[in-house]
Amino acid sequence: MPNPPDAPRFLFEGQDAFDALSASLADTVLILEPDGVVSYAAPGVVAILGITPQVLEGQPLLAFVHPEDRVHEEAGGFWQAPLPFEREFRMRGVGGDWVWVRVLSGATDRSGERLASADRILGDRTLLLLRDRRSDAQVRDADDLLHRAFDAVNNLVVVTDMRLPGNPLVMVNQNFVDATGYPREEIIGRNCRFLQVRPDGTRDNTDDGQAEALDEIRRAIASGASTHALLRNYRKDGTRFYNRLYLTPIRTAAGELTHYVGVQNDVTAEIEQRDEAERRRRLLRAFFDSAPFLMGVVEDRDGEVRHQTANEAALDLFRSAGAQADRIEGASLTALGFSAAEADLWERHVRTCAKTGEPSHFRTVFPWGAHPDAPDVRLLDVVVNTAERGEPPLFSYVAEDVTERRRSDTERRLLAAAVEQAAEPIVVTGIGVDEPGPRILYANEAHARTFGYTVPEIIGRSPRMFQGPKTDRAVLDRVRARLEAGEPVQAEAINYRKDGSEFVLQWEIAPVRNDAGEVVNWVGTQRDVTERRQLEREILEVAAREQERMARDLHDGLGQVLTGAAFRLQALYYALDGTDQADLAADALRTRQLVEGALEQARAIARGLFPINIEPDEIHDALARLAADAAMAFDITCSFEGDATITAPTREHAAHLYRIAQEALANAARHGRAKTIEVGLTRAGDHAMLTVRDDGIGISDTALAGGEGLGLRTMRYRADRVGGEFEVRHREGGGTVVAVTFEPAQAEEEE
Template sequence: MTGETQTTPKTRVLALVSSPGNRRVLVDWIRNASAYSLVSPPEEDVERLPAFDVCLVDRSGLQRSAEAIRRSQRGERTFLPCLLVEERGRSLEGLGPSLRSLIDDVVTAPINPDRLQFRIDTLARRRHLSEELWDAEERYRRLFELAPNAKLLVEDGEIESTNRAAEQFFQRESASLSGVPLERFVAAADRAPLRRLLENAPAEVAVDGPLFRTVNFEVGDRTAICEVAAVRTGEGDELLVLVQDATERIERERRLELYRRAMDEAAIGVTITDPGLPDNPIIYVNEKFGEITGYDRQEALGRNCRFLQGERTDEASVARLRRAIDAEEPVSEILVNHRRDGEPFYNALDVMPVTDASGTVTNFLGFQRDVTEWVRNRRRLSVLDRVLRHNVRNRMNVVTGYAEQLIEHDDPAVRTAAERILDAGEDLLGQSETARHFRDVVSDESATETRDLVVDVFDAIEEIRSGYPDVPVHTSLPNEAPIRGDQGVPLAVVETVENAVEHGEPPVIVRIDPGPDETRLSVTDRGEGIPEQEHTVFGDAEERPTSHAGGVGLWLVRWTVERIGGRIEYSDEDGTTVELYFSTAADESNVDR
């Protein structure tokens, strides 16, 4: 057998024997014994003895060194024995209770070496066992004190002591918790279950750990959802009670369950994929996904989403999706997918990356919406729009052409009617053309950018003055006014100023007031105001066909401004004022001029 052998440390023996004969015999015997090491006796009248495991002392030595022995025993954390060498036939009663309390065993003289060795070894073993017990208790104390969860020693339902975590949980120091019934901190409905838990506490912990029960604690002004377990310590009726504050975890689990149910019951298809697995497969689909595609959950799980593609799927859309996913960026596409039975459908797909706390993409979340009917209706409306615009333009050109001929009629009544017809026709053609311009800009889906509102106002005024040279337009403008807008802003500005020039009373005043968050464009004239039936454009109500009254110009302005996050307001307290509010651009260095 090989390996290191563990040597047992020698027992340190201190000899405080005053009798010269006994002292000489004992010292020689200790020195010759391999299991012991002799501790040199102290000088006379010392206050503290040197370190030892067993002290040999006779009556004279005991009387002389009693205080030093007592001081050593009190200062020692474990059992520190004292062996009295006593003359045969002498009684210990003569020592008195104070000295007798220092003695743990007696050996009589003349000394029998075997008996002496037995006494010393027995006392040394007791001391060694007491050190092991103290070490175990100290480890338990440190574990109890430093445990991250609240731990309490409870007897007869009252708290005896707590660790630091319990002090933090109860928001009180351990001393103020001592003697307080544990039930005082428990919600009324949970007190009876807690009592049963404590009454049935086991003497030993099961292999798979203690049995925890959920208990609501009321600590201060908050309710904590806790998991509680109890086990008997073996010290009478004392219990070790463990309290784990599970409020955050349980609330987190409830939120996750809520999110799961929300996704399961969502009105759109939801998928989650795992790019950490080969081919980025689907690991979750909700019921709506199955309704849209015809594939049940088991058929979809483990497959890449491309299984929905088919012969009518646009390769350009697929390429954009792949580039965005490879770049770990969000992406939205409308593409043709195919149901389980092969039927094509238009899928409005939104894909976004999901990251962990470190910013690493762990999953992709996908939303699917069947927009087949929406695409079809949009195409139908587009065709209808082209037909109507073509017919309106052609028919109204015929109407205005005849009206121009009738203006030369000899009958004044006919001329008056012809002029009204011509004005109405030209107004309708103008509105149609305005709507077409706005439609072209809005359908272009141009990106919002930083642009100078002052430049847009100057361009609008220059365009309007060519058609209304006799109407004075005054301005109050800063050097520049950077806003966030798109290509629809110039059309909104032209329509607003032209409406004041055409229908209001001069002069028309155009003013720009930049602010830290919003920039205001106000257009004021001295007219009687916008007809009341058109005031709905400035309210919060949803527009209806009957709301547009005589024209669509202001509605088009509102739609354009709201599309970029702005708003429109109106006032007729001092003339007629229409105000457009735009988001002020934070960075003025990239103004589009």
């Protein structure tokens, strides 16, 4: 580093004599300004560093010191340390080579203060003696070996200087540099506290024993003692590591404490393993205590089984037996509430396990000794196993409360037997509705008898295998829509047996849901209703013929009689009108009007009884007439409100819907004692709904629960015939609602 021509040079009286004297000394004199700038370098610097005094003068001394040996400004300049002092470091010489030098403070008086004569000459400047460590080859070789050994030590080694403010680091080995990630120039001159700084800039000096460790280090340094502590530190990249620090004081021959040597071991892996082991221990204990099973560890010592530990489930059971289970360790079985017989049972199985080395299984009950079928008894399945072979050996046990499982198993077996022996076919399927359809997972023997297939022949196949040409596609589409919505459905359609014969199958399908409410299976109950449907058709035909006969009798018999009576009464009225029998004439007229009203009612009843032939697009008008006739026939208020655009798919559909409304009206008026009835025909999305609502006494719960009379069964049958869904329910506020949801005819698109 070139020296500016006008660089200040420290001059004093007798300068030439001093230069000559210093040139003859083994040590070279340097004088520093308070800020560390070299204001004077004796000529002897050439012999040590190979550079002239002019190169040093005017420059900071630290600019020539090796970065790894340089003391940071935060620790203060070493030349300001209390006298006397001595330092060793490398300085840059000629050609950039590094030369080990020893720097000593100037002479002092007996009290350790600088000589008064030096004060008069130097003022606030500092005089240093620069010595070439290479002057003694043996010492140099020893020093080099010491430094190589220092860097080769596997531990992290540091040296601090107690004589400098803040006790800074003045020497670290290479392992410390590598382990912390900090270069030497960012370490030397700093207190070790910088390793406690977290990535967020805060100091880690409190939790998990850190504060106690730091307090111990401060106490030891304050008293000049040795100590050791476990510290949490942070590398330059922010990662945390643990080191176990051993601090040893270094003293001069006179006993003065000058330095501390810190030997550190990176124990991060050890601490992390310890923490992981502790975490696993806590997790295991948490699992142990939260397990629903009774779990514990016992030992067999001196012929007696005693507990070492038990989880909360086991302790709760012991407490329920009246035992004091607060201190479990060392407690005998009888001390924990075991009866003598129960304790003997457990001890026998512990010793069986010890003898065979295999787990020992047994079943017992709680309360101990109770009968297994007694109320509130808990059935326990117990497994004893060897936990540790030693002296005495340890055994673990797990006792599972299988009371509910046994009850569930019993109920499951009963249910399985009931399903298997049921007279009606029952199937369980998967939930897929797309091709090839839901798979059959289970079918009972009644299904095999009904369809003619063996159970193995249908497992894994779709129920669609039983459908054929006459199976109503509209019914299947309605069933699919309900299944996709996760709703139960009831329907019937023609199915086919294995021999190809067809029959009418009615089925009810309900969803099976898991704990999350998701549909996981479908269960279907089926029945062959061919004969019943045939019988119902025959009953309807007989009823229709009987209604026709009654209608003719009303029309041709009673109707003619009432008509004749009306004519006679009219004639009587004319005969008496204008005579002195005016009161009789008025009575004859009123009687004729009553007879005509009765005749109109008879005709209305006859119309209701006659066979009907309603066109699909006339269902709206037919229901309106039916409501008007019912109002007259039963002398009640009966109204109709409907959508005139709704059309029945066929005449048969229209007839069945009409008869359902007719039967519901008659039931409401005759049995429900209704005063007001409302008939409706409305749309509900893609479907239409026929409703009959009344304000009567309401349908009985027995009828709703399935105890239906002939009228309800007939209406349900007619609803099935049109592919509709039939529903009867209580009306809010009193009365009954009869509803049929069906698919109307699709409106034709205009060309």
